[in-house]
Amino acid sequence: MHHSLPLDPTSAAAIADAGLRYALVDPGDEAGGVAWVRADVRGFHADDVDHKDAVDNLRAFTDRRMTGVYDDTAASPEIPVATVSSWVTSLTTPGTPEQTQTMDAWAISSVTVSPTHRRRGIARALLEGELRTAVAGGLPLAALTVSEATIYRRFGFACAVLVADWSIDTRRAKWTGPAARGRVQFVERAALRAQADDIERRARRSIPGEVDRWGRRWDEFFGLTPDTEKESKGLRAVRYDDENGEPQGFALFKLKEHESDFSAHTVVVTEFVAVTDDAYAGLWRFLLELDLVTEVRASLRSVDEPLRWMVADARAVRKTAESDHLWLRVLDVPATLTSRRYAAPGSIAFDVRDALGFAAGRFVLSTDASGAAACTASDAPADAEVSLDIAELGALFLGGISAATLRAAGRLTATPDAAAAIDRLFLSPTPPRLGIWF
Ligand SMILES: CC(C)(COP(=O)(O)OP(=O)(O)OC[C@H]1O[C@@H](n2cnc3c(N)ncnc32)[C@H](O)[C@@H]1OP(=O)(O)O)[C@@H](O)C(=O)NCCC(=O)NCCS
Known part of the structure; x- marks a missing residue:
């Protein structure tokens, strides 16, 4: 189209x-x-x-x-x-x-x-x-990832999804998380590549902020393109199969040798996909218990990884960086706001400014106990009132950025109670994340 x-x-x-x-x-x-x-x-x-x-x-x-x-x-x-x-x-x-x-x-x-x-x-x-x-x-919505955080606000975009880099000191971590019922096994990269799309698509369903992958990007991740083939000789692929033998996750990783200590390799996880909680636990445990390894690193991960709660020493799991990743630009307020479920019933009036003229106006969002929403341009009263630029509406949309924080930063105008009401409604059951650049 x-x-x-x-x-x-x-x-x-x-x-x-x-x-x-x-x-x-x-x-x-x-x-x-x-x-x-x-x-x-x-x-x-x-x-x-x-x-x-x-x-x-x-x-x-x-x-x-x-x-x-x-x-x-x-x-x-x-x-x-x-x-x-x-x-x-x-x-x-x-x-x-x-x-x-x-x-x-x-x-x-x-x-x-x-x-x-x-x-x-x-x-x-x-x-x-x-x-x-x-x-x-x-x-109704435009999306991008950015090279610099200073370019896109003028076009009405704001960061809606933060991501984190994590480093795990495997000598300290000690697995205390659930014991996965399936098994982890090495698979040929090309064979796993053929299954990756399906596994990742199922995993993505529960992660707000995720977007479609595309074929050549998968080939790059798996080191199967002419320009990635050579540097990918050290890339390892493991798959998690559940107790019925169904693939439910996979990880791609590389090992970096320590310059003077062969027992202190670093694992760099380049892709980690888990459809089920079991697959998440099974794959992380496998990575953390690799012999001759003292550190595991992973990037473009959630800012709130359950992994931190799956080891004996939570300080062994460190967030080494956190940065803006997915930026959104709302073009149609009702169509966008009704494209998600909400965590609580209520009504909020958004008074939206838009310098480019796409989406300005006053809109009332009403949510019911089932999480469904209606939104119309309206002057009707609502439980909470907020005045904001279109960029901040994009920031709030996936529930990854808090209205209370934006209020405290002077990025939207609302009473503390109104900001808290927005946060109650917009809360996402899973923290938003995006695992690729595009
Ligand atoms: C970033 C880039 C696309 C800007 O292109 P450009 O044609 O020079 O930009 P424009 O002249 O249209 O500028 C548009 C506005 O953005 C601002 N701007 C441009 N580049 C900027 C930058 N790197 N940082 C902050 N602001 C920038 C300009 O000051 C201008 O502001 P204004 O219109 O509000 O006065 C260009 O410098 C580039 O190709 N950079 C390298 C690749 C890159 O980073 N691309 C962005 C990928 S996400």
Whole structure:
């Protein structure tokens, strides 16, 4: 569907005014696609790619809308001076254990502007164009992960999901968590790759903030692409099968040898997926009890990992970093707010400001005891009143950022009771998380 959405005319005019050309890359145009990929990798300071590798990279974009900005007077006019890509992704939102909730969101990626053309408003034209295109396509929410935390608020985005890096001192940890009933076994990477999609999709159902993966990304994770193959010789793959032999999780990890002590390897977990609590316990226990290992590290994990409560010495499990990860931009307040379940009944009036004019107004959200919600533009009174910018509504949406904290920070206006009421309703049964960059 999104491939057929036309280029945004307002941004096309702004870019034409700057003497440049705004164009979609035709998915059938290999040369155009390769040039676009080369601009994208250059924009993020990555190594250049030859034609073969660029064609392989393009597999990541088969479902995407690729847009470029071209300078026909440049030395290599075929290489765009700016890029952006976008697609419809399925975002998990807070649900109930019985009922998964997902919603379609407009994922935006590959935002680059060549250093030769920076700070002339090109990124602004691209971003605003993406938001208008999302609205034209009926998408209520846009999502991205960011290189810098200072760029996107001006477009109405805010961080909705924080993630953490963890380090576990395995000599101190000592497993005290539940004994898993299934078993962990080594599997060939290529064989596990074939099952990964299904296992991860089931795991993702209960994790708000998670989005669709795509084929080439899995190939990269498993070290099965031309550019990841060589450095992935040391990548190990284990799978957790439940007592009925059903795969319920897997982990990919690498071992780093200590420079002087062979008994002190570090395990770097590059992917950890668990559908069930049993799989979570079984896989973590396996990793923590590896011989000749003293430290296990994992990144892009939840800020509230149950693992901390599964070892004898909780101080052996340290959060080494916590950072903003998934950023959201609400484009349609009622459609977004009704795309999740809520933790309590109540009503909240949101008085929303939106400098870009997509979603401003006063909206009343009403939730019932089942967690279902209705939301309409309305002047009706509500239990709690809050006034905020559209960015902060995105921050609150998945229940990962607290209204009380935003109130204390001066980022929304509400009484302490009203902020507490929002937090009661928006609480997510599982803390939001997102395990990939996109
Ligand atoms: C970040 C980047 C896309 C900005 O492109 P640009 O065309 O120079 O940006 P614009 O001229 O359209 O600037 C738009 C606004 O963002 C601001 N801005 C631009 N880059 C910024 C940055 N790195 N940090 C903070 N603010 C930034 C500008 O000041 C401007 O603000 P204003 O319109 O409110 O006055 C470009 O520098 C780039 O490609 N960087 C490397 C790749 C990257 O980090 N991409 C982001 C991926 S998530």
